[in-house]
Amino acid sequence: MVLSMNLDKLFGVHAQAAQLRSYRGEVLANNIANSETPGYKSRDIDFKTIMKQAGSTESVSLNANNKAHFGSSNQSKLHNELLYRTPSQASLDGNTVDMDLEKAEFSKNAMSYQVSMTFLGGKIKGIMSAIRGE
Protein backbone atom coordinates (compact mmCIF):
# COMPACT_ATOMS: atom_id res chain seq x y z
CA MET A 1 0.00 0.00 0.00
CA VAL A 2 1.31 3.40 -0.91
CA LEU A 3 1.01 5.78 1.94
CA SER A 4 0.65 9.19 0.44
CA MET A 5 1.23 11.59 3.24
CA ASN A 6 0.90 15.31 3.03
CA LEU A 7 2.43 17.05 6.00
CA ASP A 8 0.32 20.15 5.40
CA LYS A 9 -2.79 18.02 5.57
CA LEU A 10 -1.52 16.18 8.62
CA PHE A 11 -0.95 19.35 10.60
CA GLY A 12 -4.25 20.73 9.36
CA VAL A 13 -5.33 24.08 10.61
CA HIS A 14 -2.98 24.12 13.59
CA ALA A 15 0.12 25.18 11.67
CA GLN A 16 -1.69 28.19 10.24
CA ALA A 17 -3.27 28.96 13.59
CA ALA A 18 0.16 28.96 15.24
CA GLN A 19 1.53 31.27 12.58
CA LEU A 20 -1.38 33.64 13.01
CA ARG A 21 -1.10 33.50 16.81
CA SER A 22 2.56 34.41 16.68
CA TYR A 23 1.76 37.34 14.39
CA ARG A 24 -1.00 38.46 16.71
CA GLY A 25 1.47 38.22 19.59
CA GLU A 26 3.66 40.65 17.67
CA VAL A 27 0.77 43.07 17.13
CA LEU A 28 -0.15 43.00 20.83
CA ALA A 29 3.49 43.34 21.90
CA ASN A 30 3.67 46.40 19.71
CA ASN A 31 0.60 47.85 21.43
CA ILE A 32 2.15 47.25 24.86
CA ALA A 33 5.48 48.78 23.79
CA ASN A 34 3.61 51.84 22.51
CA SER A 35 1.40 52.17 25.58
CA GLU A 36 2.87 55.60 26.34
CA THR A 37 3.34 56.91 22.80
CA PRO A 38 1.22 60.02 22.15
CA GLY A 39 -1.23 59.56 19.30
CA TYR A 40 -0.59 55.82 18.93
CA LYS A 41 -3.71 53.88 17.93
CA SER A 42 -4.06 50.37 19.30
CA ARG A 43 -4.14 47.68 16.60
CA ASP A 44 -5.33 44.12 16.35
CA ILE A 45 -6.28 41.52 13.78
CA ASP A 46 -9.58 39.68 13.39
CA PHE A 47 -8.42 36.15 14.03
CA LYS A 48 -11.68 34.52 12.98
CA THR A 49 -11.87 36.20 9.57
CA ILE A 50 -8.27 35.45 8.67
CA MET A 51 -8.59 31.85 9.82
CA LYS A 52 -11.67 31.48 7.63
CA GLN A 53 -9.72 32.77 4.64
CA ALA A 54 -6.84 30.45 5.42
CA GLY A 55 -9.24 27.53 5.64
CA SER A 56 -10.84 28.31 2.28
CA THR A 57 -7.56 28.55 0.36
CA GLU A 58 -6.46 25.21 1.81
CA SER A 59 -2.82 26.15 2.27
CA VAL A 60 -1.03 29.44 2.77
CA SER A 61 0.64 30.48 -0.46
CA LEU A 62 3.95 32.29 -0.53
CA ASN A 63 4.48 35.56 -2.36
CA ALA A 64 7.47 35.55 -4.68
CA ASN A 65 8.09 37.38 -7.93
CA ASN A 66 11.46 35.80 -8.60
CA LYS A 67 12.54 32.16 -8.59
CA ALA A 68 15.35 32.99 -6.20
CA HIS A 69 12.90 34.31 -3.61
CA PHE A 70 11.89 32.13 -0.75
CA GLY A 71 8.66 34.10 -0.49
CA SER A 72 8.49 35.98 2.73
CA SER A 73 5.78 33.78 4.21
CA ASN A 74 2.31 35.24 4.31
CA GLN A 75 3.26 37.86 6.83
CA SER A 76 3.54 40.60 4.19
CA LYS A 77 -0.11 39.92 3.41
CA LEU A 78 -1.10 39.72 7.06
CA HIS A 79 -0.32 43.33 7.81
CA ASN A 80 -3.05 44.35 5.38
CA GLU A 81 -5.45 42.77 7.85
CA LEU A 82 -4.46 45.07 10.70
CA LEU A 83 -7.44 46.89 12.20
CA TYR A 84 -7.77 49.63 14.79
CA ARG A 85 -9.27 48.87 18.17
CA THR A 86 -12.33 50.82 19.27
CA PRO A 87 -11.14 52.70 22.34
CA SER A 88 -13.13 52.37 25.54
CA GLN A 89 -11.30 55.15 27.35
CA ALA A 90 -9.08 57.14 25.03
CA SER A 91 -6.48 59.25 26.78
CA LEU A 92 -5.95 62.95 26.22
CA ASP A 93 -2.81 62.50 24.13
CA GLY A 94 -4.69 60.44 21.51
CA ASN A 95 -3.29 57.10 22.65
CA THR A 96 -5.89 54.30 22.56
CA VAL A 97 -3.91 51.50 24.22
CA ASP A 98 -5.85 49.95 27.11
CA MET A 99 -3.10 48.17 29.02
CA ASP A 100 -5.38 45.76 30.92
CA LEU A 101 -7.08 44.68 27.74
CA GLU A 102 -3.82 44.30 25.83
CA LYS A 103 -2.22 42.24 28.59
CA ALA A 104 -5.26 39.99 28.87
CA GLU A 105 -5.37 39.50 25.11
CA PHE A 106 -1.63 38.85 24.97
CA SER A 107 -1.84 36.15 27.65
CA LYS A 108 -4.87 34.62 25.98
CA ASN A 109 -3.06 34.64 22.67
CA ALA A 110 0.01 33.00 24.21
CA MET A 111 -2.19 30.30 25.74
CA SER A 112 -3.83 29.62 22.39
CA TYR A 113 -0.39 29.41 20.84
CA GLN A 114 0.56 26.76 23.39
CA VAL A 115 -2.64 24.92 22.53
CA SER A 116 -1.66 24.89 18.85
CA MET A 117 1.80 23.66 19.82
CA THR A 118 0.29 20.88 21.92
CA PHE A 119 -1.89 19.77 19.04
CA LEU A 120 1.03 19.87 16.61
CA GLY A 121 3.21 17.96 19.08
CA GLY A 122 0.49 15.31 19.38
CA LYS A 123 0.27 14.97 15.61
CA ILE A 124 4.04 14.60 15.32
CA LYS A 125 4.11 12.01 18.12
CA GLY A 126 1.29 10.12 16.41
CA ILE A 127 2.98 9.99 13.03
CA MET A 128 6.32 9.13 14.62
CA SER A 129 4.84 6.13 16.41
CA ALA A 130 3.20 5.07 13.13
CA ILE A 131 6.56 5.28 11.35
CA ARG A 132 8.40 3.37 14.04
CA GLY A 133 5.63 0.81 14.33
CA GLU A 134 6.47 0.09 17.95
Added chain:
Amino acid sequence: MSLNNIFNIAGSGMSSQSVRLNTTASNIANAENISGDKESVYKAKRPVFSTILESATGNNSGLSGVKVSQIIESGGEVHKRYEPSNPLSDKDGYVYMTNVNLVEEMADMISASRAYQNNVEVMNTAKQMLLSTLKLGQ
Protein backbone atom coordinates in the same frame (compact mmCIF):
# COMPACT_ATOMS: atom_id res chain seq x y z
CA MET B 1 10.02 35.31 12.13
CA SER B 2 7.25 36.87 14.18
CA LEU B 3 8.27 35.51 17.55
CA ASN B 4 11.76 36.91 17.23
CA ASN B 5 10.27 40.25 16.30
CA ILE B 6 8.39 40.31 19.61
CA PHE B 7 11.80 40.44 21.32
CA ASN B 8 12.79 43.44 19.23
CA ILE B 9 9.50 45.24 19.91
CA ALA B 10 9.53 44.56 23.64
CA GLY B 11 13.23 45.49 23.70
CA SER B 12 12.51 48.84 22.05
CA GLY B 13 9.78 49.42 24.64
CA MET B 14 12.15 48.59 27.49
CA SER B 15 14.92 50.84 26.23
CA SER B 16 12.47 53.73 25.69
CA GLN B 17 11.07 53.32 29.19
CA SER B 18 14.57 53.19 30.65
CA VAL B 19 15.36 56.49 28.92
CA ARG B 20 12.23 57.85 30.57
CA LEU B 21 13.36 56.53 33.96
CA ASN B 22 16.73 58.14 33.33
CA THR B 23 15.22 61.56 32.68
CA THR B 24 13.08 61.16 35.81
CA ALA B 25 16.17 60.30 37.85
CA SER B 26 17.96 63.33 36.43
CA ASN B 27 14.98 65.56 37.21
CA ILE B 28 14.67 64.30 40.79
CA ALA B 29 18.42 64.58 41.41
CA ASN B 30 18.35 68.18 40.19
CA ALA B 31 15.07 69.11 41.87
CA GLU B 32 16.72 71.37 44.44
CA ASN B 33 19.11 73.12 42.08
CA ILE B 34 19.17 76.88 42.20
CA SER B 35 20.83 79.39 39.98
CA GLY B 36 21.34 83.11 39.82
CA ASP B 37 20.18 83.21 36.23
CA LYS B 38 16.72 82.41 34.87
CA GLU B 39 18.13 80.89 31.67
CA SER B 40 20.81 78.61 33.06
CA VAL B 41 18.72 77.00 35.81
CA TYR B 42 17.96 73.28 35.37
CA LYS B 43 14.66 72.59 33.56
CA ALA B 44 12.73 69.34 33.87
CA LYS B 45 13.47 67.02 30.96
CA ARG B 46 10.87 64.87 29.22
CA PRO B 47 11.30 62.17 26.57
CA VAL B 48 8.95 62.18 23.57
CA PHE B 49 7.98 58.71 22.37
CA SER B 50 7.10 57.89 18.79
CA THR B 51 6.30 54.70 16.91
CA ILE B 52 9.09 53.49 14.65
CA LEU B 53 7.77 53.59 11.10
CA GLU B 54 7.82 50.24 9.36
CA SER B 55 9.41 51.66 6.22
CA ALA B 56 12.37 52.91 8.26
CA THR B 57 13.35 49.44 9.38
CA GLY B 58 12.56 47.47 6.22
CA ASN B 59 10.34 45.29 8.35
CA ASN B 60 7.34 44.02 6.44
CA SER B 61 5.12 43.09 9.35
CA GLY B 62 3.76 46.61 9.71
CA LEU B 63 4.99 46.82 13.30
CA SER B 64 8.29 47.74 14.80
CA GLY B 65 8.15 49.11 18.30
CA VAL B 66 8.80 52.46 19.86
CA LYS B 67 11.67 54.92 20.11
CA VAL B 68 12.50 58.13 21.94
CA SER B 69 12.39 60.71 19.18
CA GLN B 70 13.63 63.61 21.29
CA ILE B 71 14.10 64.83 24.83
CA ILE B 72 12.47 68.20 25.44
CA GLU B 73 12.89 70.65 28.29
CA SER B 74 9.75 71.47 30.17
CA GLY B 75 8.48 74.99 29.53
CA GLY B 76 7.03 75.29 33.01
CA GLU B 77 7.54 78.50 34.89
CA VAL B 78 10.78 78.94 36.86
CA HIS B 79 10.14 80.17 40.40
CA LYS B 80 12.31 82.81 41.97
CA ARG B 81 13.04 83.28 45.64
CA TYR B 82 14.38 86.32 47.48
CA GLU B 83 17.65 85.20 49.09
CA PRO B 84 20.13 88.06 49.14
CA SER B 85 22.50 86.15 51.45
CA ASN B 86 22.90 83.36 48.90
CA PRO B 87 26.20 83.71 46.98
CA LEU B 88 24.39 82.64 43.80
CA SER B 89 21.76 85.40 43.96
CA ASP B 90 21.57 88.01 41.20
CA LYS B 91 21.98 91.74 41.68
CA ASP B 92 18.41 92.11 42.95
CA GLY B 93 18.92 89.33 45.51
CA TYR B 94 16.89 86.63 43.76
CA VAL B 95 17.79 82.99 43.14
CA TYR B 96 15.92 80.91 40.56
CA MET B 97 14.66 77.41 41.29
CA THR B 98 14.11 74.53 38.86
CA ASN B 99 10.65 73.90 37.46
CA VAL B 100 10.86 70.22 38.47
CA ASN B 101 7.64 69.08 40.12
CA LEU B 102 8.56 66.22 42.45
CA VAL B 103 5.03 64.81 42.67
CA GLU B 104 4.80 64.71 38.89
CA GLU B 105 8.21 63.04 38.68
CA MET B 106 7.27 60.33 41.18
CA ALA B 107 4.08 59.56 39.28
CA ASP B 108 6.07 59.47 36.04
CA MET B 109 8.60 57.13 37.61
CA ILE B 110 5.91 54.66 38.68
CA SER B 111 4.30 54.82 35.27
CA ALA B 112 7.65 54.20 33.54
CA SER B 113 8.60 51.28 35.76
CA ARG B 114 5.17 49.66 35.26
CA ALA B 115 5.45 50.06 31.51
CA TYR B 116 8.95 48.55 31.68
CA GLN B 117 7.61 45.58 33.64
CA ASN B 118 4.87 45.07 31.06
CA ASN B 119 7.47 44.79 28.33
CA VAL B 120 9.49 42.33 30.42
CA GLU B 121 6.33 40.23 30.83
CA VAL B 122 5.81 40.26 27.07
CA MET B 123 9.39 39.16 26.51
CA ASN B 124 9.09 36.31 29.03
CA THR B 125 5.90 35.09 27.40
CA ALA B 126 7.49 35.26 23.94
CA LYS B 127 10.42 33.26 25.29
CA GLN B 128 8.09 30.56 26.57
CA MET B 129 6.27 30.48 23.23
CA LEU B 130 9.57 30.12 21.38
CA LEU B 131 10.80 27.39 23.72
CA SER B 132 7.60 25.39 23.30
CA THR B 133 8.05 25.68 19.52
CA LEU B 134 11.59 24.39 19.79
CA LYS B 135 10.37 21.43 21.84
CA LEU B 136 7.85 20.47 19.13
CA GLY B 137 7.93 16.76 18.33
CA GLN B 138 10.12 15.79 21.25
